[in-house]
Ligand SMILES: [Fe+2]
């Protein structure tokens with residue numbers, strides 16, 4: 757799915773997700789908030805790329821709406837939004853962004869970094885919706901899955917629009933290989949990328 761090299765073991769849903777819904781929803785809410793913040797940060801970083809700015813405005817709004825949906829779900833269940841936890845998975849991905857090798861490479865990696873998180877989040881939402889016994893949550897995650905798949909496509913498209921498409925394709929393969937090793941370290945904890 758989405759060309760990812762390693763699928764999430766569905767046992768993660770039974771072992772980590774189902775018994776920790778409050779923590780999962782809290783972590784998920786912050787994923788959405790960080791996605792909105794990243795979109796806003798890309799506007800600051802690439803102000804001259806007009807279409808990118810327009811797309812990031814729309815994306816930031818949409819991710820904020822997702823945050824609101826998750827927060828509503830938290831409240832509906834009588835839970836409380838907890839505090840933000842460190843996302844080690846995202847930390848590993850950040851290390852793969854090339855620095856000091858020129859603006860184009862950094863731009864490509866910034867786009868692919870975001871695409872990677874969207875793709876893996878989409879895969880995690882699918883695994884949850886396919887395997888969770890809580891039907892309302894299964895539907896909730898199925899709806900969000902489609903948005904994250906669109907966002908993954910958006911970042912790849914923007915990368916190719918403003919940089920050499922062949923270089924983007926080649927680098928995306930490297931990202932997929934790297935992410936395969938990273939995600940292999942996870943799949944046990946009660947977090948969206950845990
Ligand atoms: Fe989202």
Ligand SMILES: [Fe+2]
Pocket residue numbers: 791819874903904907
């Ligand atoms: Fe997204």
